Amino acid sequence: DAGVIQSPRHEVTEMGQEVTLRCKPISGHNSLFWYRQTMMRGLELLIYFNNNVPIDDSGMPEDRFSAKMPNASFSTLKIQPSEPRDSAVYFCASSLASTTDTQYFGPGTRLTVL
Amino acid sequence: GDSVTQMEGPVTLSEEAFLTINCTYTATGYPSLFWYVQYPGEGLQLLLKATKADDKGSNKGFEATYRKETTSFHLEKGSVQVSDSAVYFCALRYNQGGKLIFGQGTELSVKP
Numbered sequence: 736d737a738g739v740i741q742s743p744r745h746e747v748t749e750m751g752q753e754v755t756l757r758c759k760p761i762s763g764h765n766s767l768f769w770y771r772q773t774m775m776r777g778l779e780l781l782i783y784f785n786n787n788v789p790i791d792d793s794g795m796p797e798d799r800f801s802a803k804m805p806n807a808s809f810s811t812l813k814i815q816p817s818e819p820r821d822s823a824v825y826f827c828a829s830s831l832a833s834t835t836d837t838q839y840f841g842p843g844t845r846l847t848v849l
Numbered sequence: 850g851d852s853v854t855q856m857e858g859p860v861t862l863s864e865e866a867f868l869t870i871n872c873t874y875t876a877t878g879y880p881s882l883f884w885y886v887q888y889p890g891e892g893l894q895l896l897l898k899a900t901k902a903d904d905k906g907s908n909k910g911f912e913a914t915y916r917k918e919t920t921s922f923h924l925e926k927g928s929v930q931v932s933d934s935a936v937y938f939c940a941l942r943y944n945q946g947g948k949l950i951f952g953q954g955t956e957l958s959v960k961p
Contacts, residue, residue: 739892766947778893778938778951791948826892830947838949840885840892 737761739841741827747847753815756844759808760829768828768838769802769812778826784810785832817848851876853939855952862929862959870924870955872913872939880941882906882915882922883949887936896924896937929959 740759748754760767768783782792784804795802799818804810814821824845828838856871874882881900885893897906902917911926922939939952 768947768949770949777953778949780948780950783947785947828892837895837898838947840894842890842892 739827739829739839741825741841741844743844744842745845745847747849748817749849750818751816752848753813754817754821754846754848756812756825756827756846758810758812758827758841760810760827761839762808764829764831764839765807766830766832766836766838767804767810768830769810770826770828770840772824772826772843773822781812781825814846817846819848822846822848851880851941851950853941853950853952855937855939855955858936858954858956860955860957862957864931864959864961865928866959868924868926868929868933868957870937870939870957872922872924872952874920874922874939874941876920876941878943880943882913883940883942884911884913884922884924885938885940885951887938887954889935893938929957931959931961933957934959 742757769781772778781794782802787804802812824843826843828840830836830838852875883898884896886896887893897908899906899915905914913924936954936956938954940949942949
């Protein structure tokens with residue numbers, strides 16, 4: 736299996752620009768998670784989906800962030816407009832089910848907002 | 850609220866030394882506990898887990914025991930290798946929901 740696929744691996748953009756991060760979960764997995772990793776806050780869950788439906792978005796920092804999962808094999812995390820404090824590594828993870836199964840992480844997208 | 854606290858790094862050891870990375874947690878219920886490992890430039894990988902008190906998780910020579918009385922889940926390995934150099938994250942999760950709550954991570958560096 737290919738594992739969780741994220742793109743791009745690195746993104747450098749200027750403040751105010753729209754940024755879209757993409758994730759393809761492992762085939763057959765029903766749950767998808769977006770995490771953010773920063774030096775200041777560590778690893779924190781932003782949002783997760785179960786069967787393409789958002790279940791918990793309490794970690795989404797503000798309205799500039801939005802996430803969608805139009806089908807079982809694709810999800811996006813969008814930041815509009817981006818700010819320098821959004822610079823972080825964004826991880827996508829998937830699991831067979833949200834409650835008990837192992838979460839498999841992608842390699843991450845390193846976002847730098849200048 | 851629920852939280853996980855790990856010992857600060859970096860931890861630097863010589864090859865074949867004994868490793869302990871401390872992890873304590875605060876939880877309102879009875880979560881499952883996890884150790885994840887992150888190698889440079891990669892995503893996190895599950896190293897081991899324990900789902901209830903007194904369970905011991907083990908994998909690749911690493912082990913950790915779920916201690917409810919001390920709210921701890923310390924990671925140990927008897928003899929580390931250079932290839933164990935990575936960042937280790939302790940985490941908790943309730944079975945009712947998928948959210949993993951992570952500690953801040955502990956960087957381990959093993960020298961030959």
